[in-house]
Amino acid sequence: xxxxxxxxxxxxxxxxxxxxxxxxxxxxxxxxxxxxxxxxxxxxxxxxxxxxxxxxxxxxxxxxxxxxxxxxxxxxxxxxxxxxxxxxxxxxxxxxxxxxxxxxxxxxxxxxxxxxxxxxxxxxxxxxxxxxxx
Numbered sequence: 614x615x616x617x618x619x620x621x622x623x624x625x626x627x628x629x630x631x632x633x634x635x636x637x638x639x640x641x642x643x644x645x646x647x648x649x650x651x652x653x654x655x656x657x658x659x660x661x662x663x664x665x666x667x668x669x670x671x672x673x674x675x676x677x678x679x680x681x682x683x684x685x686x687x688x689x690x691x692x693x694x695x696x697x698x699x700x701x702x703x704x705x706x707x708x709x710x711x712x713x714x715x716x717x718x719x720x721x722x723x724x725x726x727x728x729x730x731x732x733x734x735x736x737x738x739x740x741x742x743x744x745x746x747x
Contacts, residue, residue: 616712617700617712617714617740618644618700618740619644619646619740631673631675631678632645634673634678634680635659635673635680638671638680639661640661640663640666640669642663642664642665642697643661643662643663643669644661644662644663644740644741645659645660645661646659646660646662647659647660648660648670654675655674655675655676656672656673656674656675657672657673657675658670658671658672658673658683659671659672659673659680662741662742663741663742664695664697664698664716664740664741664742664743665694665695665696665697665698665742666690666691666695666742667685667686667687667688667690667691667742668685668686668742669682669684669685669686670682670683670684670685670686671683695742695747696716696717696718696746696747697716698714698715698716698740698741698743698746699714699715699716699717700712700713700714700715700740701713701714701715712737713738714738714739714740714743714746716743716746716747729745729746
């Protein structure tokens with residue numbers, strides 16, 4: 614089954630502990646990614662990618678486990694409330710599942726649907742903030 618969001622399997626317990634700390638410090642529902650690291654791997658630049666807002670960056674100090682805010686990719690977007698993105702599984706005629714992403718303008722009632730089809734089959738959309746869907 615294809616993954617809708619990033620999934621990690623750790624073979625290094627120390628790295629897993631670092632990601633546990635980073636996920637605990639992340640905004641609710643954000644995906645953690647390492648944007649950069651120093652050569653000694655003691656200081657990291659980490660991104661918190663969200664589906665309902667801009668990406669936030671922090672500095673992570675491995676020795677202490679502390680995170681310090683660095684910047685937000687589009688800070689003007691922080692004043693708005695955006696919709697969450699849902700992953701939807703569509704069965705294909707070959708028996709496999711296609712992953713699609715749905716952003717609802719209203720979760721309480723039926724609203725019109727706009728379908729954005731990408732140029733596949735070798736490309737796929739991904740989870741995260743989508744300005745066109747918002």
